Amino acid sequence: MNNFINVNQLKENLKNVVILDVRFDLHDSNYGQQKYDEEHIIGSFFIDLDKNLAGEKKEHGGSRPLPEIKEFIKKxxxxxxxxxxxIVVYDEEMVTAARAFWMFKYIGHKDIKILNGGYTEWLKEGGVxxxxxxxxxxxxxxxxxxxxxICADIVEVKEAIKEKDISIVxxxxFERYLGQNEPFYSKPGHIPTAISIDSKSLLKNRKVKSSEELNEIFRRLNSSKNIVFSCGSGVNASLDYAVYSEFFSNGKVYIGSYSDWTSYSENSIETKDEN
Known part of the structure; x- marks a missing residue:
């Protein structure tokens, strides 16, 4: 795989890569730093999702907008x-690591991979x-x-709603997609016309599914000219992007995602299954 590296491959290349620990808990902003301080893959540096991979939250732009690029570069x-x-990035579920992966791709970095299976797999396989x-x-x-x-804004999303050859994912x-469970935002549901491909559906036992399984999942997107991945704050969407871009080059992430979409009172939402 081009965007993922397995534990054994990382073990063999520890001295030749920069390893970034991107562990994070959406309910506890201090979790990642605490876990890093307790223990981490030898030689790794800690990168904080909210402090390094996202900018200041404002009225619009989403709850985790792009950081100031110059500040990210300084980091x-x-x-x-x-x-x-x-570069190899890792966390525990490959979600925040995927946001780091996307961020580096956004600044033009070519050689970056996500540790397949994350920190859990590293420990399981006896990594130091x-x-x-x-x-x-x-x-x-x-x-x-x-x-x-590889970055979509709200203007492109509105265009995607109207255009049949642009798909919003x-x-x-799926429960949050249907508006049945929404722990973070006041308006449950999804952006109109969006289809559901839960980022967790791309994994099996915390690792990326086989190419055959993934191609079956993505088959319904084959007729689309462009794909816009959205989630709550541009984190889970980055995992869909990382997996999808193993096979296709027409994907992009709506960084503002649902948190940006719902910040505009005039924007409608849906709770029906549009798959």
Missing amino acids: IERLGITKDSS VTNEKTQLPETSKYNFEILKD ECRS
């Missing part, structure tokens, strides 16, 4: 990352962990190039 330069770095903080290398210089084609759980 990765402090970790010694260059455009030629081989430590509680020692990784020593920072010399600050690097990162020359970035924004790839706007809702990546939250």
